[in-house]
Amino acid sequence: MKRDLKAKLSDLQRTGEVRTGRQYAENLKTGLEYNLFPGEGREEETAFGFCYMRELLFPLTYQHGWSRLSGIDSCCGKSLVLSARDDSLAGFNPRESLFLDIETTGLSGGTGTWAFLIGLGWLEGNSFKLRQYFLRKPAEERALLSHFSREAERFPVMVTFNGKIFDLPLIQTRQILAGLRHTVPPRHLDLLQCARSLWKKRLPSRSLKALEEALLGIKRFDDIPGTEIPSVYFEYLRRGNTENMRKVFHHNVLDILSMVTLLERVSLLGNGEMVEHPAEELALGRLCINVGRIKEGLSYLRRASAKGTPPLAEEAAIELALFYKRRHQWEKAASIWQMAVDNKTTNPMFYVELAKYFEHRQRDYSTALSITEEAIALLKNCPPVSLESGKLNVPSLEHRSERLRRRLASATRFS
DNA sequence: TTAAGGATTAGGTTCAGGCC
DNA sequence: GGCCTGAACCTAATCCTTAA
Incomplete structure (x- = not known):
């Protein structure tokens, strides 16, 4: 029985399904694990050992879809307070914000899911700097997480897409399991929540991909589907397959750049600029009334009811009439x-x-x-x-x- | 799988009219 | 004036949808 198992293991090693410690060391020597992106990636040292990091610089004139990254500089707190329904964002400064997107080994969260790629981006001078910290092997997790903490501590605001539910709880779990202090910026802007409030009536889906196509002018080619990402990483761990892994890095870059241009769009709409659809006026009307900006809210609702097609215009009219009814303005x-x-x-x-x-x-x-x-x-x-x-x-x-x-x-x- | 947020439902409270 | 009834309104609980 033991001999059978040993024979099976030898077969797997011969075909590359499983690597021996010597094979792994040889791969390291040839640079397979060491540097996925020659010229861009490097090893970063922490108190917990080394971690692979790739850094990219995008000039603010960089065009991502219909927008340039420079548009983010015009984002203001007042409009984000409205869209995100969060007063703590009143003093929002795009130059003090850290964008985060992670790639993981699954969706389920909990102790069995790792964050193997942490993408972070921020404005620096005339550029948008993007760093990707990568888990080449599980033993490097503490180094990876300590890099995240070090960067996160520098910023008062974090911007994510569904980070409230997914990214941050997962990182918190990993930090606790690694025996590290949980560090995240004190304030958090989750763009998914903004998208749900603003475009629920306009778009059938509020996934980042749907928002990119409908609002940002971005069509992804040769992008790796999110469902395949865990298997690509496991394939990388097993066989050192870097080709698909590079696609995951690229997917992560696109997600972060899209968050930048989406944030600009959210801010513009919150300011009443770039209102393209009566459904957006209905959404803005509801948001304004919720935060007590009554005159502005009623004005949006009146416009939505006057300009929209029947179902939407009627919804705006009902909203308007129920507002008056609640105030006994019969x-x-x-x-x-x-x-x-x-x-x-x-x-x-x-x-x-x-x-x-x-x-x-x-x-x-x-x-x-x-x-x-x-x-x-x-x-x-x-x-x-x-x-x-x-x-x-x-x-x-x-x-x-x-x-x-x-x-x-x-x-x-x-x- | 998880959790937030929205939609819906159920139950309780308030108010007004009818009746004695 | 007090009681009963029904309608409207308010709030809490529950269900459903959505994203990675």
């Missing part, structure tokens, strides 16, 4: 519902809200009843619509019309 809310009903909207919500207004505010049961009956006829020809609370359906409207008939009869009796 006449303003009613004029919006009435206008939609006059224009023969097919959204029953306008009819129901208008019927409520006539029943409870005007005590005009007759008008409320006729509007409710219009809504019932409309609902019988279209599926149920979600109301502010509860479901809008035919039985609930018939219940309403019955009540209105009773009230109408009672009012007639006593008049």
Whole structure:
């Protein structure tokens, strides 16, 4: 049995599936593991040993998609406070921000997933400096993480894409397991959250790739899919295959550069610049009202309702009317519902809200009843619509019309 | 697989009208 | 005026979607 196993191992070593310590040392000597990128990569020393690092410099005039990297210099805190709904970003300075993207051995997090490539980028003079720290072998993890901590300590703000959920918790786990202090910049801007608030209604997906294609003018060619990245790294560990590994480095570079131009776009939109779509005005309206910038928010909602096509314009009109309703500005809310009903909207919500207004505010049961009956006829020809609370359906409207008939009869009796 | 954020649902509270 | 009922509103809990 033992002999069989030894024979199998010899076969694997012969075919390159498994390398002996001597083969590994030979690869190191020939530079296979030592330097993936001759001229760019080098070894960096820390208190915990050596770690491979590759450094790239991009001039700020560098064109990434439709934008130059220099656009990031115009980002301001006020617009990011709105998009990220985070007051701590008020003093945001792009020159004090560290961009982070990591590549890992899986998605599951926890103790079994390593961050084998940590990409960091920041503005320096007239350039964008990008450093990639790479885990050539698991034994170098403490050196890799200590490099990350050293860079992270220099910046007050970190910018990521989904870093709140993925990158930072994973790094924290690795730092704890490595017996290192958890170090990250005190403030964090997660661009995924901004993208969700701003483009939820405009784009079907808010993945970085979808945002690149729709908003940044970037189409990736020969990019390695994220799902293949773990297997490429394991292949590198097993056989020293560097060709695909370089593609992973390139993927990481593109992710970081896209974060830079996406940040510029988020900031511009937060400032009310480059508003291209009524869905963006609807999003900005909601965000402004949430942070108490009421006048600005209402103005965005009015524009979205005036310019958008039916489903979106109606959503903006409903948002606007419900704002007035919550503030008991009944006449303003009613004029919006009435206008939609006059224009023969097919959204029953306008009819129901208008019927409520006539029943409870005007005590005009007759008008409320006729509007409710219009809504019932409309609902019988279209599926149920979600109301502010509860479901809008035919039985609930018939219940309403019955009540209105009773009230109408009672009012007639006593008049 | 994980967690944030949004959407939906359920339950509790408030308010107003009707009735005695 | 007090009680009952129903509608609207508010809040907390739960479910669903989304990304790496």
